Amino acid sequence: MLNNQGRPTAPGETITAKPATFTGNKALQVEEALLFEIGRADVTGVDLDEPEAFTPRLGGLERKGAIGLVGLSEPEAMRHYVRLSQKNYGIDTGLFPLGSCTMKHNPRLNEKMARLPGFGDIHPLQPQSTVQGALDLIAELARYLMVLTGTRAVAMSPKAGAHGELAGMMAIKAAIEAKGEAATRKVVLVPESAHGTNPATAALIGFEVKPVPARDDGTVHVADVKALLGPDVAAIMLTNPNTCGIFEPQVVEIARAMHEAGAYFYCDGANFNAIVGKAKPGDLGIDAMHINLHKTFSTPHGGGGPGAGPVVLSERLAPFAPVPFIREAGGRLELVEHCAGAGDAKPFGRVTAFHGQMGMYVRALAYMLSHGSDGMKQASEDAVLSANYIRAGLDDLMSVPFPDHPAMHEALFDDTWLKDTGVTTLDFAKAMIDEGYHPMTMYFPLVVHGAMLIEPTESESRASLDLFIMALRDLAMRAKRGETERFASAPFHAPRRRLDETRAARNPILKWMPPQPVQQAAE
Ligand SMILES: *Cc1c(COP(=O)(O)O)cnc(C)c1O
Numbered sequence: 001m002l003n004n005q006g007r008p009t010a011p012g013e014t015i016t017a018k019p020a021t022f023t024g025n026k027a028l029q030v031e032e033a034l035l036f037e038i039g040r041a042d043v044t045g046v047d048l049d050e051p052e053a054f055t056p057r058l059g060g061l062e063r064k065g066a067i068g069l070v071g072l073s074e075p076e077a078m079r080h081y082v083r084l085s086q087k088n089y090g091i092d093t094g095l096f097p098l099g100s101c102t103m104k105h106n107p108r109l110n111e112k113m114a115r116l117p118g119f120g121d122i123h124p125l126q127p128q129s130t131v132q133g134a135l136d137l138i139a140e141l142a143r144y145l146m147v148l149t150g151t152r153a154v155a156m157s158p159k160a161g162a163h164g165e166l167a168g169m170m171a172i173k174a175a176i177e178a179k180g181e182a183a184t185r186k187v188v189l190v191p192e193s194a195h196g197t198n199p200a201t202a203a204l205i206g207f208e209v210k211p212v213p214a215r216d217d218g219t220v221h222v223a224d225v226k227a228l229l230g231p232d233v234a235a236i237m238l239t240n241p242n243t244c245g246i247f248e249p250q251v252v253e254i255a256r257a258m259h260e261a262g263a264y265f266y267c268d269g270a271n272f273n274a275i276v277g278k279a280k281p282g283d284l285g286i287d288a289m290h291i292n293l294h295k296t297f298s299t300p301h302g303g304g305g306p307g308a309g310p311v312v313l314s315e316r317l318a319p320f321a322p323v324p325f326i327r328e329a330g331g332r333l334e335l336v337e338h339c340a341g342a343g344d345a346k347p348f349g350r351v352t353a354f355h356g357q358m359g360m361y362v363r364a365l366a367y368m369l370s371h372g373s374d375g376m377k378q379a380s381e382d383a384v385l386s387a388n389y390i391r392a393g394l395d396d397l398m399s400v401p402f403p404d405h406p407a408m409h410e411a412l413f414d415d416t417w418l419k420d421t422g423v424t425t426l427d428f429a430k431a432m433i434d435e436g437y438h439p440m441t442m443y444f445p446l447v448v449h450g451a452m453l454i455e456p457t458e459s460e461s462r463a464s465l466d467l468f469i470m471a472l473r474d475l476a477m478r479a480k481r482g483e484t485e486r487f488a489s490a491p492f493h494a495p496r497r498r499l500d501e502t503r504a505a506r507n508p509i510l511k512w513m514p515p516q517p518v519q520q521a522a523e
Pocket residue numbers: 100101160161162163195197239243268270271292307309
């Protein structure tokens with residue numbers, strides 16, 4: 001046994017620091033090597049017969065050398081993937097406070113429903129007569145979304161929030177073209193606090209983005225919008241509740257101003273979780289809004305897993321909704337797949353190969369049905385209550401940039417309280433990892449210095465929120481007491497500590513290269 005000086009421990013001597021281990025493992029947390037590092041090219045987990053002799057038909061282009069893929073025995077393969085799966089931190093392992101992201105609990109009932117063979121085992125190319133129930137489910141979910149948002153149409157097929165934004169803005173563009181104003185209406189207004197996907201979406205389809213300046217209270221003021229309005233403006237993209245976690249108090253006036261100027265109101269609905277059952281965006285005057293089913297109506301997300309971003313549309317935009325959409329004809333449901341067969345509608349085109357994310361639709365509808373309208377409303381109320389509880393539990397130690405507005409579903413802090421401590425938002429977040437918490441969203445929204453955006457959601461118990469608050473209070477007091485080292489070197493307990501994130505992003509090493517044999521020293 002080695003103590004921290006690397007010399008053998010004397011009998012009776014206690015080890016104070018953590019000794020390095022021979023394997024690199026930390027207790028039962030096992031280091032995971034790459035498949036290429038643990039596998040062997042001459043091993044396989046299955047016993048296949050030698051293929052019969054055949055004549056290749058690749059005209060001599062067939063591979064001659066070994067393919068170089070490694071094999072593993074079944075237990076090795078299983079351990080590799082199970083251990084990798086255990087390295088995930090997610091909502092199923094602990095509180096996941098990312099703001100602007102709604103990492104909410106996905107009830108297992110939804111998973112069970114999504115796996116029913118009639119939903120899980122169908123194929124998008126099956127004849128429509130064999131999937132009437134699935135089409136019915138999509139139509140029913142669409143109806144619920146329209147009721148909850150107070151809108152007249154919904155395009156179900158977009159596969160993420162950003163994709164829904166794209167579909168909604170393309171509908172707006174089509175409506176502008178139909179009015180013959182495409183040459184003049186070129187500008188989209190985007191508040192400075194917006195999620196990056198908003199300006200990206202507008203720019204991608206050829207609009208010029210003009211920022212709406214941020215006010216000191218974290219909201220968008222109608223006067224600032226009006227100052228930018230003119231015949232060149234196509235739309236505004238406004239998030240409500242906004243990315244500072246505040247319900248925009250002038251949203252109705254902003255909608256009216258846009259419409260009076262002949263422009264459209266795109267609402268980023270990623271934060272719908274805060275207002276379901278409380279306010280209908282259609283009543284607020286929105287023309288289009290995407291709903292992240294994976295943020296508001298359970299369904300897991302993160303790690304690039306499938307999302308779904310249906311976009312609801314006002315009556316003015318409804319005719320331009322993309323194909324496919326579902327229509328009733330002769331007592332049956334049919335998918336309208338082509339613009340030519342769309343009747344009076346004028347779809348702008350199509351945004352996905354097939355019909356959208358069936359598994360997400362099933363989960364979302366299961367969530368809605370199992371909660372009921374009262375349950376969905378309560379989920380929003382609880383989400384808002386949890387966020388305000390966290391804010392109230394920390395605001396004597398940590399600074400709140402917009403104290404005059406109550407928080408909606410997320411509590412926002414800035415780094416004013418860390419001034420002169422030598423501790424940064426990043427250091428604080430790293431110390432949270434030591435306490436067993438995934439960090440909150442950091443440095444977003446950009447309009448707030450050193451932002452820390454915490455969204456607990458409705459799914460956390462009071463006990464879980466209390467422990468989180470106490471852990472953060474403890475850290476905050478340590479920061480204020482000047483325990484800089486505790487933060488500058490955090491995380492201490494994570495398998496990897498401070499990574500060079502910039503280098504990893506700028507210079508990712510995506511290809512494994514076999515280690516070079518060690519050179520024999522010349523002398
Ligand atoms: C998450 C989010 C988006 C993008 O949604 P994706 O499903 O990740 O594409 C857009 N706007 C806001 C405010 C968001 O929080």
